[in-house]
Amino acid sequence: MTPVGDPGPFSAHLGFRVLRADAEGAVVEADPQPEHLNGGGILHGGYLSALLDSATGWAxxxxxxxxxxxxxxxxxxxxxxxxxxxxPLQATATCTSLGRRICTTQGEITQGGRVIARATGTHAVILGG
Structure with a gap:
């Protein structure tokens, strides 16, 4: 897959790469580093949540x-x-419904072929004008 484009400054700071974002969904990858661990030595939930936030947003x-x-x-x-x-982590996400004001999403993160986190979300729909 070829990267889609600019992931935004925050996502870029965390090293997220948008590989795909289309009507079928989104794929975002990341390479977690030691600075992304919590005090217990595992990936921080905020890091994982940020990756899911980015993937569902791109979806x-x-x-x-x-x-x-x-x-x-x-x-x-x-x-x-x-x-x-x-x-490496891979987050995949889909837009499950797209309304005039609200849309819904779901996503998951895998590492080594195993699902480590899932998310559902809602987004406000704001059309430019």
């Missing part, structure tokens, strides 16, 4: 009309397994 932008802005209203994350530094 909405891929599904919606040009120029749409879609900030999160909610993001509910479930952590299933501990993630580690040094092994």
């Amino acid at each position: 909405v932008h891929g599904a919606g009309p040009e120029g749409m802005v879609a900030p999160h209203v909610t993001l509910t994350t479930q952590f299933l397994r501990a993630g580690t530094a040094g092994e």
